[in-house]
Amino acid sequence: MATLDLQNISKSFGAAQVLHDISLAIDDREFVVFVGPSGCGKSTLLRIIAGLEEASDGQIVIGGQDVSAAHPVDRGISMVFQSYALYPHLSVFENIAFPLRVQKLPEPELKEKVGKAAEILQLTDKLNLKPGQLSGGQRQRVAIGRSIVRDPKVFLFDEPLSNLDAALRGDMRVELSQLHRDLNATMVYVTHDQIEAMTMADRIVVLNGGRVEQFGTPMELYHHPATKFVASFIGQPNMNLIPAVVKGTAEGLTVELDGGHVMTLPVETGAVHVGDKVEVGIRPEDVTLGADGLDISIRVLERLGGASITYGTIGAGTRFCASLPGNAPIREGENMALTIDPAACHVFDAKGDVLRRQSAPALVA
Numbered sequence: 001m002a003t004l005d006l007q008n009i010s011k012s013f014g015a016a017q018v019l020h021d022i023s024l025a026i027d028d029r030e031f032v033v034f035v036g037p038s039g040c041g042k043s044t045l046l047r048i049i050a051g052l053e054e055a056s057d058g059q060i061v062i063g064g065q066d067v068s069a070a071h072p073v074d075r076g077i078s079m080v081f082q083s084y085a086l087y088p089h090l091s092v093f094e095n096i097a098f099p100l101r102v103q104k105l106p107e108p109e110l111k112e113k114v115g116k117a118a119e120i121l122q123l124t125d126k127l128n129l130k131p132g133q134l135s136g137g138q139r140q141r142v143a144i145g146r147s148i149v150r151d152p153k154v155f156l157f158d159e160p161l162s163n164l165d166a167a168l169r170g171d172m173r174v175e176l177s178q179l180h181r182d183l184n185a186t187m188v189y190v191t192h193d194q195i196e197a198m199t200m201a202d203r204i205v206v207l208n209g210g211r212v213e214q215f216g217t218p219m220e221l222y223h224h225p226a227t228k229f230v231a232s233f234i235g236q237p238n239m240n241l242i243p244a245v246v247k248g249t250a251e252g253l254t255v256e257l258d259g260g261h262v263m264t265l266p267v268e269t270g271a272v273h274v275g276d277k278v279e280v281g282i283r284p285e286d287v288t289l290g291a292d293g294l295d296i297s298i299r300v301l302e303r304l305g306g307a308s309i310t311y312g313t314i315g316a317g318t319r320f321c322a323s324l325p326g327n328a329p330i331r332e333g334e335n336m337a338l339t340i341d342p343a344a345c346h347v348f349d350a351k352g353d354v355l356r357r358q359s360a361p362a363l364v365a
Helices: 042-050 092-102 107-120 136-148 166-183 194-200 218-223 228-233
Strands: 004-013 016-026 031-035 057-062 077-080 154-158 186-191 203-208 211-216 240-248 253-257 262-265 277-282 287-303 307-314 318-325 335-340 346-348
Touching: 004 042, 016 042, 016 057, 016 211, 031 042, 031 194, 042 077, 042 154, 042 186, 042 203, 077 136, 092 107, 092 136, 107 136, 107 166, 136 166, 166 194, 186 194, 194 218, 203 218, 203 228, 211 218, 211 228, 228 240, 228 277, 228 346, 240 318, 253 277, 287 318
Parallel strands: 031 186, 031 203, 077 154, 154 186
Antiparallel strands: 004 016, 004 057, 203 211, 240 253, 240 277, 253 262, 277 346, 287 307, 287 335, 307 318
8 A cells, every 4th residue: 555645735726726735644554534514625635636636736646656647547546436336237246347357357366356355345145236236335335346456555435425324324434444454555535424534534634615724633633623613523513612701811711601601721821812702612522510500591402312412502692512411300491500621621712723721631542
């Protein structure tokens, strides 16, 4: 397999610039996920790596070789698309074997490669079937098998699970993670689903408006978001963002939240002053029921068995979500008080940049 280096990649369509000076270094055998909202440029960036789009500027280096001007078939990559793109009149065997027949590989070697891919993907007993006789997950595995037999340096996946139902997506996430370990391959995966990103990636690239907001491990992005955008995009349910006013900077940052609750947070205060407006980020799972905490009016309560998710408002109508134990003694239409750990809070300035914490929680690899 190989490393993948993107050096100052930019892309414009006419006067519209959709990618802005993107540089990334992806390690050999790493599973990296590009994640972001629709229109952020993640699929365009993947297509540039594949050679299906031409970058306006910058270089693409795969395994130490500059492939910026190379034809897609000469880049050592294989791409799995959102649509399965299978030939309905061909068997599973012939669909997987198709790129090898184009290469005119000898039949014994072709059968060996197809058989190995089918075994990895648990398709051995399906080789004589047509795609129409398969489930959606099985068809996606056939498309992946067609990529495996090419022995690429880098696998590219463009939202391959988006056409599957929720339960099957969960199963396929596990299968793709296992496939990465079995193949020991370099993989780049595009999705708009942050749960897929968090559960599958070694590292995540968060894209916003054609720019890299942050590049790091799932736990780095979760515990140490660099911007308000990353904080609100990573994590489910989404992080609460509460308007606040700075009241003091002597011993940590003292803020008054919407609703009047005052807290002192252990963050560095050099970038803000008394009277500045900030936003305090609180993850739903970082709160507990408490008598002298933040007052929230519960509007909707979701009992999920192991957890109770509450949606309500604080202060002048700021939305707030809390994730509490499944048997929490709360009801819709009631008020409750929540205790917030100051060390678990994030603070963002007027530009959306995070204020550095005085002490950081330990990360889990």
